[in-house]
Amino acid sequence: MPAATPSTKCFTISQLARELNISTRSIRYYEEKGLISPQRTRGNQRVYNRRDRARLKLILRGKRFGYNLNEIAEMIGLTDVNMGETEQIKKSLEYGEKKLSEIRDRITELEKLAQEMNTIKGKLQQRLKDIANGSVP
Amino acid sequence: MPAATPSTKCFTISQLARELNISTRSIRYYEEKGLISPQRTRGNQRVYNRRDRARLKLILRGKRFGYNLNEIAEMIGLTDVNMGETEQIKKSLEYGEKKLSEIRDRITELEKLAQEMNTIKGKLQQRLKDIANGSVP
């Protein structure tokens, strides 16, 4: 067998913070809330692997859609925690299903919003033309 | 000419609050922040028309996507305020364009999120099967 763990790249907290463009404080705060649990060095410093990094990205994505940290916690509760009893898994699946349809709703809603803004855009452009001609306001 | 204003249905604040499932406090707060400016009765009570109602819906939609009220204020600044000088309109258009592409980005991102959750779902189901058989955890 060759050397071990070929896919265990690690990051420090500030590396991740820089990469994800957030503060270290935020990352620690997410940990406080139980959203991530990185390993530690002997010296007690946090070490993040790519799974942790992926999870952070997931958290940030959730945030961008207006979910708060509690909701996100529930949402990603279905990734690797729980993973114990069949019942838990089933519940997670159920929850995930709910969230998925919620997301689909959001997508259609966003499309509606885009449409709405397009309408407004059209009106503004029309108005611009009107002004260019001389139709009084 | 027949009777005037055929499309001027009005609402009280609590009617809207109930319909939109938010508190009256929130609605007043949005007004405080300059996001809506309903008419008043002689007795100084707020009266909302359907345009106001539509705007409230827009605000809530924005919120659901993680925009804060300041961002939303800017965003809807392009609906009927400004509407005065050509320069303003042009700026609004520019801003709207930016927002539109932002929205498109969000849509793709949401799709990615949905995909990700589907992957998780698959894993959970697989795990469920494994347990059903008897492969130890």
Next chain:
DNA sequence: GGCATACTTAACCTTAACGTCAAGGTCAAG
């Protein structure tokens, strides 16, 4: 070992977005 960086926890501070409560005004029904 010594130095510069980066990391740790703990404590306190800030801001947005409301919730809540008080003290009083409005409005439609009777």
Next chain:
DNA sequence: CTTGACCTTGACGTTAAGGTTAAGTATGCC
């Protein structure tokens, strides 16, 4: 004109999500 439901402003309270600062520890490099 009274009553009850609803509305007004104002002020203060609360909560989530961090920012900030302090005092001390780890790590990498010379």
